[in-house]
Amino acid sequence: MQGRLRRLVRAPPPRALLSRALSSSPPSGGGGGGDVGSGVAVKQVTRGNLAEALEELRGRVREAAFVGLDLEMSGVTSAPWRDTFELDRADVRYLKLRDSAERFAALQLGVCPFRWDPAKSAFVAHPHNFFIFPRKELPSDCSSHEFLCQTASIDFLAKYQFDFNTCFREGISYLSREQEEEAVQKLNLLHQDRTCASSTTSEEGGDMPLKSASDILFTERMKMNFKEWRDLLVSKPDSHLSGNIKCAAGQFQTVFFKMRPAIMLIGFSSHQLKLIQQVLRKNFRDLVYICTSGEDDTSEKRVVYSDTDEDKIMLMKDVQEDLLKNREARVKSAIGIRHVIDLLSSERKLIVGHSCFLDIAQVYSKFVGPLPSSINEFALSIHKIFPHIADTRHLMSVNQAVQKLMRQKSKSLSSAFSLLYPASHSCVEKPSSLAPVRIEVEGDETETSCFISGAKHEAGYDAYMTGCVFAQLCTYLDIKFEQLSPQDNLATNNKLHKHINLLSPSWNSGTVIDLSSGMERPDPGYMRRYPAAVYDNIVLIWGFMSKVRPKEIKDCICKVFGPGSVTSIFSIDSTAALVQFTKRESVSDFLDLKAVLERTDSAISILHPMSTILEGGQTRAAKYDTYRDICSSSESKYLFADQAEAVCATSKDLLQENVDDNLISDVHQSILDGTVLTSVNKADGTNSGSKNEDDADITCQHILDALHDGRALFGRRMRS
Amino acid sequence: MAAPRAAAASAKQVTRWNFAEAVRELEAHLGACDYVSVAAQKTGAPTGWRRALPVDTAETAYLKAKLAAESFQPLQVAVCPFLLRNSSPSTLVAYPYNFHLFPRDELQLGMPSYSFSCQSSYLSTMANDGFDFNMCIYDGISYLSRVQESLARQKIFTPCLRQLLPSTRISVADSVFMSRIKSRIAHWRKGHTGPSKKDDDPLISSLSRLLSGGESYGSRPSMSIDVCSDRQVQLVLEAVNHISDDLVPLVVPDKAGAARAVCVIFTSSKEDKNLLLMDIQKSEDEQNFKYRGFREVIDLLSSSQKPIISYNCLNDLTMMHSKFVAPLPPNMHEFMCSLKLVFSNVVDISHLWRQIGPLRKAKNIQAALSFLQRQYFVPMEIKMPQQDGTSSVAKNEQNVLRITKLFAKLSNLLKIGPECQLQSGEQCAAVEEYCNIFYPSCMVEDSDGVDFANEPDTAKTVSTDNIIFLWGFRGKSVKELKSYLPGLHQAFSEDFEVKLLDKTCSALIFRNSDTAMQLLKEISSESPSLNNFFSEGLKAAGFEVYRKVCRLGLWDSDLAEALDGVSSETADSTLSERNSSQIYWNSSSMLDLKEYLEC
Structure with missing residues (x-):
């Protein structure tokens, strides 16, 4: 489900997507033809039956060919600007994902082992749905156990009848490996x-x-x-x-x-x-x-x-x-629910998730320890815990036939599932699609009470769907399950081997990370919406008036730096934007010019084309690295500008002025030397100590021209 | 948990399905009552040093309450209007309501709250008490604060009726425009009023409708007239007015809120017109519900001007202010001014019980109530005319009923009466005397025990100059610190008190402010007499640094960490610009907010 929820919450505009998701498949009812939401018995595990469920699961995992995994979380992004953007640099994106994994709670864990039964020539699945709640179990444990809920995510779960009462009352608690050691x-x-x-x-x-x-x-x-x-x-x-x-x-x-x-x-x-x-x-x-x-x-x-x-x-x-x-x-x-993770880890089976980077990060942060500071460290440590991870979303992109089938379709889990597993009675054989792999779900007859018919966006059922999609994708990769002995680990299959341990950090990252090496590389199948970013050419601007649109910012800057000086502008939220210049020098030129204009308390700052951006006096600008620092902060304000201010208030050195006073007066002088400006100062009654005392009537146009000149002059000085 | 007597009664449970009806009832009850008690159930409370501590001044206590109000989410708000009659036995009539809240984004604008914090220990206690989270999340009432509503109103526009302004001078161009509109509407209207041509081919009738530019508004025929200014809207309204009474014009706005068109709706009769107007009113009400939601209740409380009785006032009222009125201002003074505009009289029940000597030591409302029960004879007849019949009682309702009862008894003992009863001849104190004095709760709120605090009940005021924050002592206990410090510097040989603020930091309170100041000065100048002190890894700072930590909102780390960061940055600058204020060095610290209201 993660892919879906994440996209719902992140992708603009959420409203349209949400309504589409809801209209395409009503959550309740459960008898839908194309929606195999019903009829799959999912074992519900809470505090009461964890011990026995664990025993049973151990056996199931041992004989499984692979295990489907899914998590439901209390939220995805702690503020709109923490969404991952295509434009994000890899380290920034990881910081955003880390923030999400650390702040939000995991509420459900879905685990579904799939065993290949040669006699039936079908997979046998055992979906489990674990309720999780981070309760304080040890008196010695003094961490505060506070977690964040994203209103939209909670509301979304509620629409799919998520049982919060069971979760909060009966949810299984946990200690991460680190917490256990400490205890x-x-x-x-x-x-x-x-x-x-x-x-x-x-x-x-x-x-x-x-x-x-x-x-x-x-x-x-x-x-x-x-x-x-x-x-x-x-x-x-x-x-x-x-x-x-x-x-x-x-x-x-x-x-x-x-x-x-x-x-x-x-x-x-x-x-x-x-x-x-x-x-x-x-x-x-x-x-x-x-x-x-x-x-x-x-x-x-x-x-x-x-x-x-x-x-x-x-x-x-x-x-x-x-x-x-x-x-x-x-x-x-x-230790509670972590036993399940330890079990999966020790069996070294192939773990299958859908768009599962964030799920895996959650698993790490909740059950292993604090997330490492860089993505490749993270990749290497998770590789030690789960040596084989397959992402169905990535697998969908490596096979031509599947890509053809999925063209124009949503890449979400339920969409992939209904496409690859059309309900048997309404199965219209498409020429391009292969016959579905047979999958049976086995419930335990002895105790039917804890089995509930699975529904979409329940972790247990989503884990099952993920496994089904994976099995079907394997047939497209020409993997023959018939040759699979029950004890075989699918991960070692040589047709699959080159596609596993490759995860996309986010749906719009356009990259995949190789968990075995920790290297991140571009995903060739990804269609970029924006031109590739050159981070050295980017300036982060925030705190401008909320009425200023990104387009206006671009126009302003182009007026000063010339048309074509700005490659692209990307709006972070209503209070901040990233501006990418064509030339690298423009970044520092821009920062210097801004500093000068802010220090000059005269008509220049009002008449200058940049005044649209600087209006209000709260506008700040910095290089791209500041953006990373702001993202890495543990603060969480709703608006980016507030966040940036909070971060800068705590660490002054972060936002040091990029130019020293000497340079400013230098630049200032160079502008003043450009003839006309002195008279503006004089007309204003401010005596700026300039020696140049022309009395000339000037027009706005003059001033603008002068500023262009000044900029050019100033640019020349910078370079010399 | 022992079932308190209050558990017998239960409040009316209100979700989004019965909200409209409940608000109407509440409004009536509010009119008839003397006071309203209020209690809220939230998703958590600050822990560690983020709680209000005995060292907090009013200002820092406010900043902490602000943090809590901004991060946690109210899930239930219980409101109980009640009236008191001092006949003997005195009578208490209460109408408790329990509103379930969830900050659902009804308007798809990312409001009222993008995300909120939960404390798992809080939630699991609630779960054990039988709190129904599903009910809250599925059916809770949403809301927007006053500020959020005005923001939303700038973003979302719906068709509405508009008053026709008295006609002004009409230019030639205007009259040409108007006559053209008039003839268009009249022509279109004729198509609907004329003798019904039932025999007509449905194809022809639909074709003719297509040609005449007709649309439909619900089941009624309508036509849309594009306009490009407010002036034109007025002209169209006037034209419609001239033609007939059976036309209803609705102004349709565009995305930016300017009028885009006027939709003229044809009604077949007077009754039909009334019906339509009612429909429009209804959809407006629904829209208003989406805008205001639960805030309707807060607005009612505010406009009724009845005294609000609450416990843990600072926390609950900052929460209400931030969720239902406006974002919290940066300091206490502004908050009090702003709050005063919404609720003019707020009584902190714990301030009230401290007026009765022996009760001063009561740690919580339960303790106060059971003490009164044992020690005083206050006959009281309690009536609760509306009963919901549900057996389980949420903690929140219990609290609001306890507040109500306690207030009733206390007001009997203290002879507080609503103004209307002053004629009884007795000396009556006005409730206003006790208003707007809040106690920051540094007391353990959740313990339901009835133990009295075993500490001296004489609160002494201590200047913030006497306080030194000490950290770097690596998990030593208070006792260990007291024996260990005197060996490090002669300042510690004097008498001082130690209080652990969190596991990393403690406060030392010196009898003599000179000792503290002197010590701080030596620390900032790194005097050699403190070599032992420093080499042990100890650090200390004055109150100014703590104040700055609170003001900057460095809530995320341990107190030691936060103090360390700030003190290293402003080591010398703060010594000069210190301003001392008073704290009440006791758990029963009090904030007299009247001081803050000299505005």
Whole structure:
């Protein structure tokens, strides 16, 4: 689904696409002919049935030829300007994708193993749909677990009946590999601390002065109760068995703890518990206060009787070990959904996704660790985890026959699926299309309750569709499944081999990245909408008045730098644009001119053609690298101009003026020397210290001409 | 969680399907009531040092509330108009409503919110409490703030009725234009009023319709007349007016909002015309719903001018301001002025309960309520005339009902009465006395426990000059710090308090501001007496740096990281331009917003 959702959210104009998507296939109903949204049993996995589902999945993956994978996320872009553009440089594009993968949550993971059954000569698929929710599972974990939701994406999921209640209540949590390591380390540290502390003295904590009368009375009462109970134990060791002791007015429930008599402390406030500990410490050598964590996160407090000091030490050791085991078990269970990823990784099967770069980045950021800073580092590390990844969207572009079939069609998953798998009854054989590969879905008959008929944009079903599309694409690549033994890994097939591990970072990147080498190269099949960008020739402008259209910016600049000086202009959002000049020098010329105009507080700045851009006084400009820095910031403002300001406010050096004062006055002088401008200054009443004192009536045209001259002059100086 | 007494009652649940009806009811109830209590359920609250801390001044507390208001999304807003009668026993009549919200982009303009933050711990607590997310997301009511609405109105234009202005002088050109239009319309109209030619071939009738330039508006025939100025619109309207009463002109705008054409609709009778006008009104209402949505409720609250009773006011009202009124201004002063224009009287319930001595220590609303229950006898009859019959009660409703009840009891104890009751002879205080004083909640909001804070209840004011932020101590506890610092510099041998602000940074509060200032000066001049201090990797800064961190909005990192970045940049410049202000060094810190309203 990713391809579709992403395109829906990103591609301009989203409204048209969305309505098309909705009208072409209504999500509900489920009985559509061309839409095989129904009838496919998808196993739903939540917290409750993860353990057994995992066991079953392990077997399924082991015998699978390949595994379909899909993710549903809470959003794709955190602000409109964070969309990936065709014009983006590779590093900028990666930063945008990284931002998306880090900010948004994964809500569903679809995993669908496909096994080749030679007897049936068909694939057998087992779609699984895992609900994910990043819950805080470990008390030691102090990361904030905040995630972003993109309103449009959430609304989109809602239109396809996504069950948010199940997701938030029953979703499976996870720890990434890094988080797990950290948790284990903390655990060991904690354990060491504890064992040290308990072996010395438990006197720590200091005495609490008893301030109020109620505290004193309570302490006395507790002392009496404990004494009575202890005396009873010492005098009549059997009495403990007989149940609750009378003396404590029914306040205590007697139990056994590790074969020793004990009483449960229930219903005391934390302050009272502190007082009780103090009483025990001061008055009873043979009573030990013990706090253990019981089931479902509650802690249980007991007072345990242990008659000798050795026994006491043994008891403490026992408790500590229990605690450690308990904590270890909790870390293990907190790994949660990552077990699925670990499983897929360890089986080294071919993973198939549709337009899956972002999905893979999500998987990495959620289940492995923070995303690396560059795309080739990322590619190499993901290659270690998933050695074979195939992208069906890329596969569609490598085969002539498929391209012909898909011509003029949307490249989205559901469109590819319905094209390659026309519903059997309405199958009109096209001359160019091959017969569909047979695929069966196997549900588990024993427990039908957790199977729900799959629907579009549910991760489990999308993973299934991806796998189906992949199988069909394989037949176009002339791969014979009949020769496939059940244990074979498809990834090693030599017809497929040259097409795997190639992913497009985004639908409009026009490049593919080779995961095995980390190199990104142009995709020959991609049709560019814009001329290739030369990043050294690009200026980033932001903060101009929102009424200024990109066309006007271009016109303004052309007026100053001459027609044809601007190759293209690309609007980032209503507050920012990228301008590509034909010549590289124009970039710094432009920045210098802007700086000069801003410093010159006179008629020049008002009458200059650039004033349209500079109007409002908030306009900023910088080289392309600043764009990268702004994209890499963790801030997220809705408008680019706000974002840029926020980033620049935090790091001043980012936006240092590109010219030093000397140069400016130099340039200024050169403009002033161009005869006429001095008189403007004079007419304004500002005495700019120029020696040139002509009194000439001038017109606007004069000024404009002078500015052109000035620019030319200034350009010459720059070059010399 | 113990089921509180309030759980017995439930509010009217409002989604987009019953919103219009609920708004009408609410309007009536608002008119009849004395006060309105309000509570909101959001997708998260700030964590770590981004919460309001005891060291925060009103200004920094506001900046933090602003951050929370801008990042989190309200999913439910409970509104409860109620009236109080101080007869004995006093009577409380409440009409709780629970509105479900979702910021759906109804107009496809990327509004009201492109994205929002969620805190997973918050969401899972809500889920455990039985919060219905599907209901919220599928059927929640959307909204636009006042500012967003005016932006949207500049972008989307729909055909509308327009008033005919009193006719001005008409030039020759005008009259030629008008007579031409008039004859076109009259000719077209004749085709529909003339004796019906039912026997006509349908082909011929449709052909003739085609020729006369007729279109249809719904089921009614209409024709469209292109115009190119507002002047021409007036002329066409006038022409239509002259011809007949059975024509309804609608002005059709183009993309930029200027009139493009006038669509003249033919109605067959007076009833038909009324029907059409009603239809137009209805579609306008629908459009208005898309523009305003839930904000209708906020506008009602605002225009009713009833005192708003809320808990956690600073957070809830900044949220309401940013979502339903306008983006939050950069400082507290402007916020208060702006808020005042919307809600003139806001009562923070926690300010009210602090007026009763023994209650001062109550940490949260639940604690205050149960304390009152135990210690005071306030007989009260509670009526809730409208019941929804649903058994599950969202936390939000519980809160709004608790606020309502607590306010009722407190106003009884404090003898606060709505103005209308002043005739009873008793000394009554006006609720206005307690208005617009907010407490930033540094209290743990989510704990439902009824424990009282075990700390001294005397809040002392401390100048920001006495505070030093200390970081770089690598996870030492407060106790460890207190024993470790005095060895490093003689300034630490004096009496000071330590409070951890997050896991990386703590605040030291000195009794004597000179000590703090002196220490800061030595730190900035890197005096050799601090060699031990520096070599331990410790760093410190004054309040000015913290203020700057908040103002710049460096919320993304740990406090230590943020302070480090700012202090290295402005090490010496800040010392000169310091302005000290007061904080209330206690968890029960108070912001008297009246100070901010001297405008």
